[in-house]
Amino acid sequence: xxxxxxxxxxxxxxxxxxxxxxxxxxxxxxxxxxxxxxxxxxxxxxxxxxxxxxxxxxxxxxxxxxxxxxxxxxxxxxxxxxxxxxxxxxxxxxxxxxxxxxxxxxxxxxxxxxxxxxxxxxxxxxxxxxxxxxxxxxxxxxxxxxxxxxxxxxxxxxxxxxxxxxxxxxxxxxxxxxxxxxxxxxxxxxxxxxxxxxxxxxxxxxxxxxxxxxxxxxxxxxxxxxxxxxxxxxxxxxxxxxxxxxxxxxxxxxxxxxxxxxxxxxxxxxxxxxxxxxxxxxxxxxxxxxxxxxxxxxxxxxxxxxxxxxxxxxxxxxxxxxxxxxxxxxxxxxxxxxxxxxxxxxxxxxxxxxxxxxxxxxxxxxxxxxxxxxxxxxxxxxx
Amino acid sequence: xxxxxxxxxxxxxxxxxxxxxxxxxxxxxxxxxxxxxxxxxxxxxxxxxxxxxxxxxxxxxxxxxxxxxxxxxxxxxxxxxxxxxxxxxxxxxxxxxxxxxxxxxxxxxxxxxxxxxxxxxxxxxxxxxxxxxxxxxxxxxxxxxxxxxxxxxxxxxxxxxxxxxxxxxxxxxxxxxxxxxxxxxxxxxxxxxxxxxxxxxxxxxxxxxxxxxxxxxxxxxxxxxxxxxxxxxxxxxxxxxxxxxxxxxxxxxxxxxxxxxxxxxxxxxxxxxxxxxxxxxxxxxxxxxxxxxxxxxxxxxxxxxxxxxxxxxxxxxxxxxxxxxxxxxxxxxxx
Numbered sequence: 065x066x067x068x069x070x071x072x073x074x075x076x077x078x079x080x081x082x083x084x085x086x087x088x089x090x091x092x093x094x095x096x097x098x099x100x101x102x103x104x105x106x107x108x109x110x111x112x113x114x115x116x117x118x119x120x121x122x123x124x125x126x127x128x129x130x131x132x133x134x135x136x137x138x139x140x141x142x143x144x145x146x147x148x149x150x151x152x153x154x155x156x157x158x159x160x161x162x163x164x165x166x167x168x169x170x171x172x173x174x175x176x177x178x179x180x181x182x183x184x185x186x187x188x189x190x191x192x193x194x195x196x197x198x199x200x201x202x203x204x205x206x207x208x209x210x211x212x213x214x215x216x217x218x219x220x221x222x223x224x225x226x227x228x229x230x231x232x233x234x235x236x237x238x239x240x241x242x243x244x245x246x247x248x249x250x251x252x253x254x255x256x257x258x259x260x261x262x263x264x265x266x267x268x269x270x271x272x273x274x275x276x277x278x279x280x281x282x283x284x285x286x287x288x289x290x291x292x293x294x295x296x297x298x299x300x301x302x303x304x305x306x307x308x309x310x311x312x313x314x315x316x317x318x319x320x321x322x323x324x325x326x327x328x329x330x331x332x333x334x335x336x337x338x339x340x341x342x343x344x345x346x347x348x349x350x351x352x353x354x355x356x357x358x359x360x361x362x363x364x365x366x367x368x369x370x371x372x373x374x375x376x377x378x379x380x381x382x383x384x385x386x387x388x389x390x391x392x393x394x395x396x397x398x399x400x401x402x403x404x405x406x407x408x409x410x411x412x413x414x415x416x417x418x419x420x421x422x423x424x425x426x427x428x429x430x431x432x433x434x435x436x437x438x439x440x441x442x443x444x445x446x447x
Numbered sequence: 448x449x450x451x452x453x454x455x456x457x458x459x460x461x462x463x464x465x466x467x468x469x470x471x472x473x474x475x476x477x478x479x480x481x482x483x484x485x486x487x488x489x490x491x492x493x494x495x496x497x498x499x500x501x502x503x504x505x506x507x508x509x510x511x512x513x514x515x516x517x518x519x520x521x522x523x524x525x526x527x528x529x530x531x532x533x534x535x536x537x538x539x540x541x542x543x544x545x546x547x548x549x550x551x552x553x554x555x556x557x558x559x560x561x562x563x564x565x566x567x568x569x570x571x572x573x574x575x576x577x578x579x580x581x582x583x584x585x586x587x588x589x590x591x592x593x594x595x596x597x598x599x600x601x602x603x604x605x606x607x608x609x610x611x612x613x614x615x616x617x618x619x620x621x622x623x624x625x626x627x628x629x630x631x632x633x634x635x636x637x638x639x640x641x642x643x644x645x646x647x648x649x650x651x652x653x654x655x656x657x658x659x660x661x662x663x664x665x666x667x668x669x670x671x672x673x674x675x676x677x678x679x680x681x682x683x684x685x686x687x688x689x690x691x692x693x694x695x696x697x698x699x700x701x702x703x704x705x706x707x708x709x710x711x712x713x714x715x716x717x718x719x720x721x722x723x724x725x726x727x728x729x730x731x732x733x734x735x736x737x738x739x740x741x742x743x744x745x746x747x748x749x750x751x752x753x754x755x756x757x758x759x760x761x762x763x764x765x766x767x768x769x770x771x772x773x774x775x776x777x778x779x780x781x782x
C-alpha cells in the first residue's frame with residue numbers, strides 16, 4: 065500500500081494513494097513525512113523560493129532518513145519561462161539561479177550528482193487552431209509539438225496537410241514502428257499524431273487560457289552531467305545510477321526546461337529521441353529515464369485521457385492509473401527519496417520510498433503532498 | 448449611451464468601453480467588442496464548477512470569455528479577468544455556436560457551464576449559443592457575481608437553467624474595499640429573484656480576518672430565501688493583489704460554520720484537498736446521500752449517488768434538492 069499525506073497548511077489528511085480513502089497509519093515513515101510537510105510549506109510554482117523549497121525539503125528528509133538515492137526535480141524556471149515574457153537578461157539570471165541552487169544542494173548534501181536537463185525551451189510563435197476539425201484533436205496541457213487526432217475525416221486530413229506549420233502527420237502505425245518492442249495499448253494511441261514545427265503549438269479543447277511565451281523546442285539530445293560516466297541514451301540513466309549506488313550516495317537531479325543550449329556545467333549529450341520523435345518534458349520522458357525502457361506509449365501524446373479518467377483510481381496521480389513498475393528506486397536495495405515542484409510526477413515516476421511534491425494545479429497553490437511507497441518495509445535505522 | 452447589462456451602467460458614448468471593456472456603442476446599440484471569442488473551452492466535471500446539486504456527475508464543456516465588472520483584490524483568474532481584453536486579441540479562441548456545440552458533443556458532454564469570468568460580459572454571444580444548445584439538448588449553467596441589472600438578470604435566467612452565484616461578503620464596506628463596487632443590494636435582489644425561477648447554488652470565498660465575520664449574515668440571508676439553497680464556502684487561496692495573505696485556518700472557519708449548518712440544509716466547505724465537508728447528508732435524518740471527493744483546485748468529483756428515485760433519501764424518503772439527474776452509467780444508485 066502507498067500512503068498519501070496531503071498538507072494544505074495547518075491541515076493534513078492521510079489517504080490511500082490508490083483509492084483516495086482516508087486512512088490512519090502511524091509509524092516511523094509517516095512520522096518523518098508529517099514533520100517534513102509541516103516544516104516546509106510550498107511557496108508556489110513561480111515563487112522566488114520554489115526551487116529552494118525542493119532543496120530544503122530534500123535536505124530535511126536526508127537528515128532523517130539517510131537515503132542512498134535522492135531524486136530531485138527543479139521546475140520553477142520551466143513555469144516562469146512558459147508564462148512570463150522574459151528579457152534575455154532575466155532569462156540568463158533565472159538559469160544561473162537554477163545552477164546555483166544545484167550547487168547549494170550538492171554542497172549541503174555531499175551527494176554525487178547525476179544532473180539531467182529535460183530539453184531546450186524556445187520562443188512560442190503561434191498556436192494552430194484545431195478546434196474546427198470534424199475529428200477530435202487533443203494536445204496535452206504541456207505539450208508543444210504533438211497533438212493526437214481521433215476519428216478525423218478526409219476533409220480534416222486534407223486541410224491539415226496544407227498547413228506549413230505542421231511538420232508531420234504520422235499515422236498510428238508509423239509511431240508504433242518507430243519504437244519496436246515498446247509496450248503499447250493500441251486503443252490509447254491516436255489514429256494520427258500531428259507534429260508541429262518548432263515554436264508552434266496546437267490549440268485544442270483544454271488548452272490553457274494563459275498566454276504562453278516559451279515552449280519546449282527541438283531536443284533530440286539532452287544534457288547529462290555526472291562524474292559517474294556517460295550515457296548514450298536516456299534509457300541508460302537507470303543502469304548508470306543503479307550500478308553506482310553501492311559505492312555512492314547519488315542525487316539524480318532533473319532540471320526541467322533546460323537543454324544543451326542553456327546548460328551551465330560540462331555535460332555529455334544523451335539521446336532523447338527515436339527517428340523524428342523526441343521526448344518533451346513530461347511523464348514519458350521521466351519514465352523512460354527511470355525505467356530504462358522507451359515509454360513513449362505510457363501516455364501517448366494526444367491520447368484521449370478524458371475517455372479513461374472519470375472517477376479513476378489514483379486520484380492524486382493525474383493520468384496514472386497504476387504505479388509504474390521497474391522505476392529507478394523500486395527494488396534498488398537502497399533507501400530512496402524524491403522531491404520535486406512539478407506535482408504528481410515526483411511520486412509516480414521514480415518509485416522512491418518517500419516522496420514530497422507540490423500540490424499545485426495550473427499554478428494554483430494548494431499546499432504540498434507526500435507519498436510513502438512500501439510503508440511497511442521502511443524501518444528506522446539502527447545506528 | 449449607457450450599457451444596461453450590469454449595475455455599473457457605464458457610459459459607452461465617445462468610444463468608451465466601460466468597466467469590463469467588453470461592450471461598445473454601435474449605431475445606437477450596445478454591442479460586444481469581441482463576440483464569440485472565448486478564453487477557454489475545456490471539459491470538466493460538474494462537481495468541479497462547483498455544482499453539487501445540479502446534473503450530478505455529468506461531464507460539462509466549460510467556457511469563458513474575458514473581462515469582469517468586479518475588481519476583486521484576491522482574483523484567481525486575474526490573468527484573464529483583470530487585463531484589457533485587447534491584450535488577448537491574438538490568442539482569442541473564435542468559435543461559432545455550432546462549433547462549440549460540436550465540441551461539446553465530440554467530448555460526450557451533457558451540458559455547458561460558463562465559469563471563467565462573468566457571463567454578463569458576453570450576454571449576446573451566450574444568447575446565440577443558447578439557441579444552439581437548446582437544439583442539441585444541452586442545458587447551460589454559469590457562475591455569476593449577479594451584479595446585473597434587473598433586465599439582464601432576466602436574460603441570465605433565459606440562458607442558464609442553473610447558476611452558482613458568488614456572494615462574496617455581506618457588508619458594503621467589504622464590497623467597497625475588496626470587490627470595488629458601491630452596493631451589495633443588486634446582488635441580493637438578483638439572488639432572491641433567480642432563486643424563484645432557476646436552480647441556484649451560492650458560493651462564498653472566505654478570507655480569514657476579512658470577510659469571515661460576515662458568514663453568519665450570509666447564511667441568514669440565504670436561509671431567508673430558501674434554506675435548501677446549497678451554500679459553498681470556499682477556503683480562498685488569495686491571488687492577484689493579496690497573494691501574500693495567509694491561508695484561512697480550516698478548523699477555525701469550519702467552527703464558524705456550525706451555526707449556519709443549523710439554518711441551511713446543505714453547507715459545504717471546500718477548495719482544499721481532502722475536505723471532510725463535501726458530502727451531502729439528508730437534512731432530516733443525517734444519512735449520507737451523495738458522496739464526493741475533493742482535490743481542491745484539482746477538481747471535485749462525485750463518488751456515490753445514494754438517493755432513491757433520483758432525489759429521495761434512502762433512509763427517510765425526504766426529497767433532496769437535485770436539479771437534473773445523475774448521468775454516469777457507473778453511478779452507484781441505491782436500489
